[in-house]
Amino acid sequence: MRLAPDEQAMLDGEQGEAVQAAMDLLVRYGEVLGAERLVDTDNVCGANLFGSRHTMVCGSPGPDAAFSEHSLDAAVPLPIPPVRAQSYQLIGPMDTRNWEVQGVSVEERDAVVASEAYSAEHGIHLMNTCTPYQVGNVPVKGEHCAWMESSAVVYVNSVLGARTNVEGRESTGAAMLTGKIPYWGYHLPENRFGSHLVDVGVPVVDTLDWGLLGYWIGEQVAEGVPVLDGITATPDLVKLKHFGAAAASSGGVELYHVPGITAEARTVEEAFAAAPPVERLSYGPAERRQTYEHLNSTGRDEHVDLVMIGCPHATLGQIRDVVRLLEGRRVHAESELWVFTPRALREVAEQNGYARALEAAGARLMSDTCPAIGQFLPKGTRVIATDSAKQVHYLPAIMDVQGYFGTLQDCVDAAVTGRWQGVLR
Amino acid sequence: MSTRTLHGRGLVGGIAEGEALVTSEALSGWGGVEPRRGRVIELRHELVGQSFAGKVLVFPGAKGSSGWSGMFHMSRLMGTAPAAMVFTTMNTKIALGVVVTRVPAITDLDDDPLTAVRTGDWVRVDADRGELIVTRAAG
Numbered sequence: 001m002r003l004a005p006d007e008q009a010m011l012d013g014e015q016g017e018a019v020q021a022a023m024d025l026l027v028r029y030g031e032v033l034g035a036e037r038l039v040d041t042d043n044v045c046g047a048n049l050f051g052s053r054h055t056m057v058c059g060s061p062g063p064d065a066a067f068s069e070h071s072l073d074a075a076v077p078l079p080i081p082p083v084r085a086q087s088y089q090l091i092g093p094m095d096t097r098n099w100e101v102q103g104v105s106v107e108e109r110d111a112v113v114a115s116e117a118y119s120a121e122h123g124i125h126l127m128n129t130c131t132p133y134q135v136g137n138v139p140v141k142g143e144h145c146a147w148m149e150s151s152a153v154v155y156v157n158s159v160l161g162a163r164t165n166v167e168g169r170e171s172t173g174a175a176m177l178t179g180k181i182p183y184w185g186y187h188l189p190e191n192r193f194g195s196h197l198v199d200v201g202v203p204v205v206d207t208l209d210w211g212l213l214g215y216w217i218g219e220q221v222a223e224g225v226p227v228l229d230g231i232t233a234t235p236d237l238v239k240l241k242h243f244g245a246a247a248a249s250s251g252g253v254e255l256y257h258v259p260g261i262t263a264e265a266r267t268v269e270e271a272f273a274a275a276p277p278v279e280r281l282s283y284g285p286a287e288r289r290q291t292y293e294h295l296n297s298t299g300r301d302e303h304v305d306l307v308m309i310g311c312p313h314a315t316l317g318q319i320r321d322v323v324r325l326l327e328g329r330r331v332h333a334e335s336e337l338w339v340f341t342p343r344a345l346r347e348v349a350e351q352n353g354y355a356r357a358l359e360a361a362g363a364r365l366m367s368d369t370c371p372a373i374g375q376f377l378p379k380g381t382r383v384i385a386t387d388s389a390k391q392v393h394y395l396p397a398i399m400d401v402q403g404y405f406g407t408l409q410d411c412v413d414a415a416v417t418g419r420w421q422g423v424l425r
Numbered sequence: 426m427s428t429r430t431l432h433g434r435g436l437v438g439g440i441a442e443g444e445a446l447v448t449s450e451a452l453s454g455w456g457g458v459e460p461r462r463g464r465v466i467e468l469r470h471e472l473v474g475q476s477f478a479g480k481v482l483v484f485p486g487a488k489g490s491s492g493w494s495g496m497f498h499m500s501r502l503m504g505t506a507p508a509a510m511v512f513t514t515m516n517t518k519i520a521l522g523v524v525v526t527r528v529p530a531i532t533d534l535d536d537d538p539l540t541a542v543r544t545g546d547w548v549r550v551d552a553d554r555g556e557l558i559v560t561r562a563a564g
Contacts (some may be wrong), residue, residue, distance in 0.1 A: 032436045032524055
């Protein structure tokens with residue numbers, strides 16, 4: 001890999017050992033990729049909040065040791081300087097207000113709070129969400145970024161036209177300290193054309209439809225760049241948030257095009273300007289039903305213990321919709337309804353009275369984390385329900401529970417009645 | 426006992442050997458493996474419930490969450506990492522994953538390792554020389 005003079009200086013240790021270790025990691029990583037060079041980035045989203053699970057395996061319990069090991073893959077603990085690039089904390093392990101509900105111990109809470117303070121001192125913005133694009137980090141078309149969080153990557157690449165690969169904790173940690181990332185994959189314009197053409201033969205209307213379509217496409221194209229033909233109604237942020245999250249979970253989709261709607265292709269021809277599609281796929285009623293059944297395949301018992309809304313983190317609109325669906329009703333005594341949103345949006349939801357309305361109906365508004373990332377559920381939970389294809393993909397595997405997937409209405413009804421009655425309409 | 430040698434591109438240097446664990450399905454890291462025991466937990470994966478600790482993992486590559494590298498990084502710290510990794514499809518998740526797992530890794534082989542190697546075969550990975558030596562398991 002060719003290094004620019006400033007990059008070589010970092011590798012030579014001119015900016016200290018931590019920056020040197022960061023550059024060393026980027027060089028090792030770039031060479032495995034086969035990248036020819038690095039690119040400057042001033043927009044890095046990573047995950048550097050550590051609890052005891054991370055610090056215990058480090059040999060030394062200090063925060064510098066945790067960052068050196070987990071965020072830089074450095075061989076020894078190093079003093080970490082303030083970050084160089086604009087850097088953002090993604091979703092983390094704990095809601096600082098609802099930690100007790102999460103079942104977090106006081107010691108563990110203190111560890112995460114200290115880790116947050118350490119990140120803040122180093123200049124990492126505490127967004128604490130899987131959807132930074134909801135709360136102020138909205139990359140511009142063509143902007144080189146280094147983001148973790150597959151659902152956020154696919155959103156900013158596709159909807160906004162930003163340029164990032166799915167990075168990991170260590171590469172984003174290194175990018176924060178250096179302002180560099182390998183120039184590879186989706187940073188290169190020639191890699192951003194479509195690979196698969198998807199003929200969408202059924203109306204894709206609500207969030208459930210978009211989740212099903214995304215999940216099916218991910219299974220078909222794996223890491224391809226799907227181009228959707230036949231979308232007749234312009235989707236909103238929520239629908240594309242669920243679509244991308246699903247496609248990134250079932251496959252590895254990091255970029256897609258909906259010609260005329262997303263950032264980079266005005267027409268199908270433009271999306272395939274470099275080469276014709278490698279494959280043409282058709283999505284119809286049978287594929288839709290099969291995906292629905294498949295996402296509900298772990299659900300057996302009728303009683304639902306937890307309804308989870310907010311994967312990826314809920315918008316204010318979704319929170320308001322839950323409040324309205326709950327009007328005049330109450331969450332069942334033996335069920336829970338948890339809604340997850342970015343910390344900043346929880347503030348707004350409180351201002352608007354949504355948080356109070358949810359509480360009054362027996363539901364709970366939480367932030368900063370989610371049950372899959374934080375690995376927590378209400379005690380004794382055996383069955384969960386969610387409106388997110390991504391969450392129902394992960395939670396049964398991670399937490400060994402049954403999972404149902406349906407519309408927001410199905411989910412709120414399940415929370416109120418305690419029973420799953422969702423059907424595909 | 427038959428042996429054969431495949432040649433490819435060594436990514437993370439070193440030499441390791443062990444029993445092969447082969448899958449034709451890409452692996453999820455975060456939400457797909459459990460580093461405490463080095464086990465696959467992805468419900469719909471053909472290796473679900475099986476351990477890769479100390480084995481030579483032969484697989485197409487990485488899929489799913491951006492937490493991929495973090496999970497295999499953790500498996501190294503917990504002593505449950507694979508002995509070596511052999512894969513066919515490059516992406517950022519697998520690239521960063523093999524770098525931080527710090528075990529010999531190899532790709533771009535001159536024959537498809539997913540068919541040339543079977544679970545249970547004894548495999549020696551010499552990533553310094555870009556060599557994969559497969560000894561067919563009895564039976």
